[in-house]
Amino acid sequence: MVDYSKWSHIDVSDDEDDTHPNIDTPSLFRWRHQARVERMDEQQKERERLQKEKDDRKKRLEQLKKLMEETETTETDAEAVQKRLDQLHIEMGELKKQDTHFKEKEEELLKKERLTPWNVDTLSHDGFTKTIINKPKRQSKKAKTTWTTHFPLNS
Numbered sequence: 001m002v003d004y005s006k007w008s009h010i011d012v013s014d015d016e017d018d019t020h021p022n023i024d025t026p027s028l029f030r031w032r033h034q035a036r037v038e039r040m041d042e043q044q045k046e047r048e049r050l051q052k053e054k055d056d057r058k059k060r061l062e063q064l065k066k067l068m069e070e071t072e073t074t075e076t077d078a079e080a081v082q083k084r085l086d087q088l089h090i091e092m093g094e095l096k097k098q099d100t101h102f103k104e105k106e107e108e109l110l111k112k113e114r115l116t117p118w119n120v121d122t123l124s125h126d127g128f129t130k131t132i133i134n135k136p137k138r139q140s141k142k143a144k145t146t147w148t149t150h151f152p153l154n155s
Contacts, residue, residue, distance in 0.1 A: 036121070040121065043112075060095060064088055068085060
């Protein structure tokens, strides 16, 4: 017995050729395509927003580490150094707490992308994007002979 369940997550608008006579089929397909494109754009914006947030978080963490090193080397007052280091440790702790929440968001987005049904736009991608057109070879004067000159008539 053949198991067709692996194709159940594919969303192809051509599957519904039998529509109600009162519904304009091309308009319905255009509407579905527009909705699909909007969903894909929304997912792309969400992906970009999470990536930007991740980069910002990484930059802030690096800044905090540099500040800690600078505070330890430049400050002479031990009490001020300790106070500043405590503040930086607290801020780093908050960033790490937010980091776990952020990782949950990333996992949720990956799960959502994985469970999104395939459609006409996502079924396949171009393997090659480069097109090469061969230039015609130059022919010598000897190669420009025609059939009539090459073979005598009625031979």
